Amino acid sequence: MTHEIVMAGFGGQGVMLMGQLMTYAGMLENKQVSWMPSYGPEMRGGTANCSVIISDEPIGAPIITEPTAVVAMNLPSLDKFEPALRTGGILIINSSLIEQKAKRSDVKEYRVPSNDIASELGNLKVANMVVLGAIIAATKAVSQESVMQAFAKMFAKKPGLLEINEKAIKRGAALVEGK
Amino acid sequence: MAEKILMKGNEAIGEAAVVAGCRHYFGYPITPQSELIEYMAKRLPQVDGVFLQAESEIAAINMVYGAAGAGARVMTSSSSPGISLKQEGISYIAGAELPCVIVNMVRGGPGLGSIQPGQCDYFQATKGGGHGDYHNIVLVPNSVQELVDYTILAFELADKYRNPVMLLGDGALGQMMEPIAFPQGAAAAPAKPWATTGLRGRKEPNVINSLHIQAPDLEKHNIHLQAKYKTIRENETRWETYKTDDAELVLVAYGISARVALSAMEQARAAGMKVGLFRPITAWPFPYEALAPLAGKAKAFLAVELSAGQMVEDVRLAVNGASPVYHYGRLGGMICSPKEVLGEVTKIMQGKEGK
Amino acid sequence: MAEIAFARPESLHDVPFHYCPGCHHGIIHRLVAEVIDELKVRDRTIGVVPVGCSVLAYNYFNFDTQEAAHGRAPATATGVKRVHPDSVVFTYQGDGDLASIGCAEIVHAAARGEKITTVFVNNAIYGMTGGQMAPTTLPEQVTVTSPYGRDPEKVGMPIRVCEMLATLDGAKFIARVAVNNPANMAKAKAAIKKAFEIQMSGLGFAIVEVLSTCPTNWGMTPLEAVAWLEKNMMPYYPLGIFKTPEGVAK
Ligand SMILES: Cc1ncc(C[n+]2csc(CCOP(=O)(O)OP(=O)(O)O)c2C)c(N)n1
Ligand code: SF4
Ligand SMILES: [Mg+2]
Numbered sequence: 001m002t003h004e005i006v007m008a009g010f011g012g013q014g015v016m017l018m019g020q021l022m023t024y025a026g027m028l029e030n031k032q033v034s035w036m037p038s039y040g041p042e043m044r045g046g047t048a049n050c051s052v053i054i055s056d057e058p059i060g061a062p063i064i065t066e067p068t069a070v071v072a073m074n075l076p077s078l079d080k081f082e083p084a085l086r087t088g089g090i091l092i093i094n095s096s097l098i099e100q101k102a103k104r105s106d107v108k109e110y111r112v113p114s115n116d117i118a119s120e121l122g123n124l125k126v127a128n129m130v131v132l133g134a135i136i137a138a139t140k141a142v143s144q145e146s147v148m149q150a151f152a153k154m155f156a157k158k159p160g161l162l163e164i165n166e167k168a169i170k171r172g173a174a175l176v177e178g179k
Numbered sequence: 180m181a182e183k184i185l186m187k188g189n190e191a192i193g194e195a196a197v198v199a200g201c202r203h204y205f206g207y208p209i210t211p212q213s214e215l216i217e218y219m220a221k222r223l224p225q226v227d228g229v230f231l232q233a234e235s236e237i238a239a240i241n242m243v244y245g246a247a248g249a250g251a252r253v254m255t256s257s258s259s260p261g262i263s264l265k266q267e268g269i270s271y272i273a274g275a276e277l278p279c280v281i282v283n284m285v286r287g288g289p290g291l292g293s294i295q296p297g298q299c300d301y302f303q304a305t306k307g308g309g310h311g312d313y314h315n316i317v318l319v320p321n322s323v324q325e326l327v328d329y330t331i332l333a334f335e336l337a338d339k340y341r342n343p344v345m346l347l348g349d350g351a352l353g354q355m356m357e358p359i360a361f362p363q364g365a366a367a368a369p370a371k372p373w374a375t376t377g378l379r380g381r382k383e384p385n386v387i388n389s390l391h392i393q394a395p396d397l398e399k400h401n402i403h404l405q406a407k408y409k410t411i412r413e414n415e416t417r418w419e420t421y422k423t424d425d426a427e428l429v430l431v432a433y434g435i436s437a438r439v440a441l442s443a444m445e446q447a448r449a450a451g452m453k454v455g456l457f458r459p460i461t462a463w464p465f466p467y468e469a470l471a472p473l474a475g476k477a478k479a480f481l482a483v484e485l486s487a488g489q490m491v492e493d494v495r496l497a498v499n500g501a502s503p504v505y506h507y508g509r510l511g512g513m514i515c516s517p518k519e520v521l522g523e524v525t526k527i528m529q530g531k532e533g534k
Numbered sequence: 535m536a537e538i539a540f541a542r543p544e545s546l547h548d549v550p551f552h553y554c555p556g557c558h559h560g561i562i563h564r565l566v567a568e569v570i571d572e573l574k575v576r577d578r579t580i581g582v583v584p585v586g587c588s589v590l591a592y593n594y595f596n597f598d599t600q601e602a603a604h605g606r607a608p609a610t611a612t613g614v615k616r617v618h619p620d621s622v623v624f625t626y627q628g629d630g631d632l633a634s635i636g637c638a639e640i641v642h643a644a645a646r647g648e649k650i651t652t653v654f655v656n657n658a659i660y661g662m663t664g665g666q667m668a669p670t671t672l673p674e675q676v677t678v679t680s681p682y683g684r685d686p687e688k689v690g691m692p693i694r695v696c697e698m699l700a701t702l703d704g705a706k707f708i709a710r711v712a713v714n715n716p717a718n719m720a721k722a723k724a725a726i727k728k729a730f731e732i733q734m735s736g737l738g739f740a741i742v743e744v745l746s747t748c749p750t751n752w753g754m755t756p757l758e759a760v761a762w763l764e765k766n767m768m769p770y771y772p773l774g775i776f777k778t779p780e781g782v783a784k
Pocket of ligand 2: 552553556557558657661662748750751
């Protein structure tokens with residue numbers, strides 16, 4: 001099984017971190033993983049995105065042209081990546097910022113009001129973690145436990161952050177699983 | 180090997196250099212390799228090393244010349260436009276036979292070009308670049324782990340042959356993250372009795388120099404260099420093959436393109452086409468002798484590279500007319516997808532020429 | 535001194551700037567464009583812009599421009615001016631570009647008394663490549679290549695370009711300005727205008743250094759950035775006219 005996931009949003013929405021945590025989690029599960037960011041001028045003011053591959057096979061090209069899942073944190077990202085999604089693919093839409101629905105009927109759409117949930121949790125910064133919870137629940141590419149382990153490793157110097165981020169991930173996952 | 184960690188390619192090169200015992204780095208910021216200079220700025224002071232941001236790439240490479248001549252394991256890094264500026268210094272380094280490591284995370288060109296990944300500096304890296312009859316050893320890794328392994332190897336080869344070694348990557352390899360493990364260390368640097376360390380009791384002064392004002396002397400020096408290059412060709416040519424034994428079409432690709440080509444090859448195999456992949460690991464010396472025997476067996480070759488056709492010339496030299504050699508490339512910082520390559524493969528396999 | 539007009543100068547295309555919020559590059563572009571309009575030289579102006587955040591200035595300036603290699607704009611501009619001596623040629627350079635990689639080019643253009651004008655945007659950092667140390671970065675200032683703060687013991691003190699170039703006979707007009715408030719903007723515009731007039735009267739080389747912000751790489755809001763510039767940059771880089779030819783009124 002090979003998951004090819006594109007995560008996209010405004011710079012500052014934390015899409016790079018989401019991707020890195022998922023990649024890290026995959027590594028902890030001894031899967032083959034790669035993470036590849038967009039970089040350069042397209043990041044200034046525009047959208048930032050990263051490609052995450054998690055696979056049981058060695059990874060060839062780290063570049064994704066037909067994702068199995070897309071996370072759109074803002075409208076330009078949805079417009080840009082929805083058409084590329086594979087048939088039957090997973091589309092996570094940050095419905096706090098995007099009113100538009102999926103245009104395609106051959107994909108699985110999950111609408112996640114991540115900013116609203118994050119502000120309910122008392123910290124807008126964890127909106128990306130809500131979405132991360134949703135994407136791992138929807139794709140099952142890695143387990144929640146591995147993501148939390150990855151988080152603990154990446155933020156070893158800030159253990160205080162763990163609790164709120166875990167809550168955010170759980171909320172995102174619950175949303176998908178309740179569906 | 181230690182526990183696996185997740186690291187960006189550019190930073191992995193920096194840590195690998197530290198593992199290899201490099202304690203001197205001189206560089207100038209440029210995208211897409213800035214994470215490397217930034218990593219060195221942070222890391223080298225922690226190991227009592229010297230990090231210096233030079234005022235230009237010209238200055239940086241000349242600082243490398245000085246440090247290498249003084250006996251240090253030293254590195255500089257840049258991307259295409261900056262590497263062009265370094266060419267004069269690299270020629271001097273090759274002439275004076277100084278060991279050093281030069282990293283080029285290639286971007287689209289020519290000119291200021293783009294900052295997206297490219298492989299369009301192949302000619303510059305392998306066929307001279309600067310003036311004079313010289314060669315860099317050119318390593319072309321294709322994963323973050325290989326960036327680590329070949330950075331370390333680069334220092335070892337530089338010292339072994341007193342020759343500049345270029346690590347030729349690209350913007351994509353530098354930016355991507357993959358799990359890696361660092362080996363315990365590199366072979367220790369050999370003694371460098373030729374280095375200008377100050378006499379310190381030595382009787383004969385050491386001189387680091389690329390000037391041989393008498394033509395016969397310079398010719399002798401050149402003959403010596405050529406003999407060294409021959410030894411390097413014989414001992415250090417590296418490559419890898421995948422499923423070439425029964426292949427009717429052999430893809431030839433290095434670096435990031437080899438990753439794309441590998442995916443395309445697997446897809447072609449799944450569709451019943453007998454396709455293999457030949458991957459040079461040293462771009463200089465190019466593995467002509469390893470590739471040549473495949474020419475008798477395979478019906479055709481397809482070079483895949485992010486350029487308008489540079490490495491393909493070496494493929495043609497190796498194949499020497501025995502089979503057709505096609506080329507597929509994207510330009511200017513665009514990356515080709517496995518699907519595009521598969522399209523080319525299919526055309527060739529069906530006898531409808533690649534472009 | 536004309537009012538700072540808010541209508542778009544003819545010398546600027548009607549396109550939005552790509553600069554980050556609070557960046558001074560946009561203001562400085564506008565001042566240059568206004569000066570060129572007022573001097574009525576748009577049709578014989580050639581701008582030379584090397585690499586830096588302003589590398590896309592050719593999209594904004596509505597006159598001929600050349601994009602130059604990093605640091606080499608004064609040399610490129612020299613070539614342009616020598617081919618078209620009646621043209622008005624200026625370079626628009628960042629601090630990394632002018633004071634680091636292009637230090638030789640600017641010194642020799644000034645020394646030759648090259649009849650060009652240089653607009654030098656000093657934001658104490660490499661903006662475009664993501665916030666590395668510049669030769670103008672202040673002591674203790676943290677950047678991604680001076681993560682422990684700029685240490686003058688190891689990399690020296692920042693270069694004061696105006697003061698340095700003032701020793702060269704060929705440099706006829708040298709001023710340092712800022713655009714942190716309307717009054718200073720007016721002074722900045724006057725200085726830029728003077729620098730163009732010096733070129734047009736054939737006197738020699740002229741340069742205006744503009745202290746500028748980079749909120750993005752300084753990690754500040756636009757307002758914090760202006761306050762930081764006033765508190766830290768202005769004391770080290772005093773504003774003023776360092777050199778002006780006799781007979782040319784201030
Ligand atoms: C030969 C070469 N080396 C490095 C670069 C990368 N580069 C582009 S702009 C820049 C520095 C920009 O800083 P500055 O001149 O201060 O302009 P700012 O972006 O701050 O306005 C660098 C290092 C390049 N384009 N060419
Ligand atoms: S990075 Fe800095 S200099 Fe560049 S546009 Fe943004 S604020 Fe201006
Ligand atoms: Mg600057």
